[in-house]
Structure formats: structure tokens, C-alpha cells
Amino acid sequence: MTFMGPAPTCADLRNVRYLFTDIDDTLTTEGRLLPQTYQALWDLFNAGISIIPVTGGSAGWCEHIVRAWPVAAVIGESGAFSVFRRDGQVVFDYWEDGILQAKRQRQHLEAVKALLDQSPSAFRIAHDQPFRVADVAVDIGGVPSKDVEILADQIREWGATVAISSIHINTWIGSYDKRAMSERMLAQAFGVDPVTIPSLTAFVGDSRNDAPMFGYVRNSFGVRNIVPILGDLPHRPQWVSSEPAGLGFVDIAAVLLQARAETPTANRLVDP
Numbered sequence: 065m066t067f068m069g070p071a072p073t074c075a076d077l078r079n080v081r082y083l084f085t086d087i088d089d090t091l092t093t094e095g096r097l098l099p100q101t102y103q104a105l106w107d108l109f110n111a112g113i114s115i116i117p118v119t120g121g122s123a124g125w126c127e128h129i130v131r132a133w134p135v136a137a138v139i140g141e142s143g144a145f146s147v148f149r150r151d152g153q154v155v156f157d158y159w160e161d162g163i164l165q166a167k168r169q170r171q172h173l174e175a176v177k178a179l180l181d182q183s184p185s186a187f188r189i190a191h192d193q194p195f196r197v198a199d200v201a202v203d204i205g206g207v208p209s210k211d212v213e214i215l216a217d218q219i220r221e222w223g224a225t226v227a228i229s230s231i232h233i234n235t236w237i238g239s240y241d242k243r244a245m246s247e248r249m250l251a252q253a254f255g256v257d258p259v260t261i262p263s264l265t266a267f268v269g270d271s272r273n274d275a276p277m278f279g280y281v282r283n284s285f286g287v288r289n290i291v292p293i294l295g296d297l298p299h300r301p302q303w304v305s306s307e308p309a310g311l312g313f314v315d316i317a318a319v320l321l322q323a324r325a326e327t328p329t330a331n332r333l334v335d336p
């Protein structure tokens with residue numbers, strides 16, 4: 065069985081042209097990108113599906129991904145920017161002015177560091193913080209979830225936004241999230257008519273910080289490792305794969321490709 069519970073039909077998925085996907089513990093499996101998962105990305109690319117990773121990951125990572133992976137664009141640092149190629153050049157589109165975001169980040173980083181210094185738990189600023197342009201990331205590995213919640217609430221009290229993934233607290237000053245930047249990208253970069261978004265898009269995720277996308281994208285998938293936190297989500301995925309992480313993504317990609325293959329080109333809403 066590819067899915068736990070209900071499975072999508074070809075009719076649900078036959079017009080999907082844009083696949084948004086989380087990276088950590090969705091594409092990656094225990095931190096690594098498995099060969100079959102990377103092959104699935106290429107298979108989707110070759111079928112004419114535009115892949116857009118939407119991650120809390122750093123600008124440094126996103127810059128690499130947009131150069132090296134078969135993706136149309138990347139949304140990074142939880143929506144602080146999108147990065148794509150234009151006329152052969154890698155271009156960053158910041159949610160707001162890039163200099164303003166960097167200034168806010170410096171102040172927020174100092175405040176979060178001061179909070180961590182007072183915390184009895186083993187939180188650390190993420191090792192890739194120097195490669196972030198807007199976000200502050202805190203490693204939560206090995207820390208009890210109760211302590212993660214306490215720290216998240218303390219940061220929220222300042223008016224900052226907090227998103228909790230399987231590996232980080234990501235926090236920032238600004239009114240964006242994964243969904244907001246995805247909406248902007250579809251409208252501005254790809255020129256997609258909002259009416260067609262429900263049938264043209266799909267999303268795969270694994271964690272609490274993916275909830276805004278589960279609430280936005282109708283064709284939404286979780287990979288199996290999402291099951292323990294389903295009850296914490298304000299918006300849940302419509303379908304959940306039987307396999308975890310990158311292996312679940314492989315199965316989801318196969319279903320998308322099957323739906324595309326079984327649909328006559330003339331019946332597709334948009335052709336590649």
C-alpha cells in the first residue's frame with residue numbers, strides 16, 4: 065500500500081503542474097538525500113512538473129539547490145525569499161527589502177542568543193546560521209518538546225513569528241511564511257490564475273511548520289513520519305504515505321507521474 069487510509073485518484077492529480085515540497089525529513093531520510101528520491105525529482109522534472117522546494121533551510125543551501133537540482137525555484141528560510149534562475153543568473157526575490165530583513169535578523173539573533181544563555185535546556189543556534197539572510201534557527205535535537213514549546217512561546221511574546229520543524233525552531237521578524245511566498249511565486253513568477261491553483265498544485269511535507277501549506281494546497285501529502293504530530297496541526301495533509309520521508313516522497317512522485325501519464329495531453333489544463 066502506498067498510502068495510509070484514503071489514496072488520491074488520477075482525477076485528483078492529473079493537472080498537477082507545480083509540486084511544492086518540504087526538504088528536511090520529507091525529501092531527506094535521516095538527513096541524507098537517497099538516490100531513489102533524487103531520481104524521483106528527475107522523473108518529475110522530465111515529465112514537465114515544476115518542483116519548488118519550500119524549506120526552513122538557509123539561503124546558502126537554497127543557492128546550491130537551485131543551481132544543482134532539477135527544480136524550478138526554491139523558497140527558503142520559511143518564506144523570507146525565493147531564489148530562481150533568470151537569464152542564466154541566480155536571482156533572489158526577498159519578501160521585503162533584503163537590507164531591512166538582514167537588519168531585523170541581526171537584532172533578533174542577539175535577542176534569541178540572550179534567551180538561550182538563560183535556558184537550562186541544550187538549545188544551540190544552528191551551525192548554518194551564518195548562511196541565513198533573514199531567519200534565526202535554533203537546533204532542538206534532544207530537547208523535550210515541552211521545553212521547545214516554552215522557548216517558542218517566549219520568542220512569540222516579542223511579536224516574532226515561530227515555526228517548529230522536526231529539527232529547528234525557525235523564528236523571524238516579518239509577516240511572511242511558506243504559504244505567503246508560495247502564493248506570491250505562483251502569481252508573480254509563474255503567472256498562474258488563482259482559480260486554477262487547486263488543480264495545478266500539490267505539496268508534500270512532514271512537520272508542524274508545513275501546516276500553512278497543508279491549509280493552502282488542496283492536493284496535500286504528508287510522509288509517514290508526520291503521523292505522531294498530526295493531532296498538533298491546524299491544517300492536515302489530505303493523504304499520508306505508508307513509507308517515511310524520502311521513500312514516501314518516491315511513492316507520491318510515482319502516483320503523480322501515473323496520473324500525468326494516464327491523462328491525454330489534450331485533457332490537461334496546462335501542457336508542459
Ligand SMILES: [Mg+2]
Nearest residue numbers: 086088089271
Ligand atoms: Mg521537514
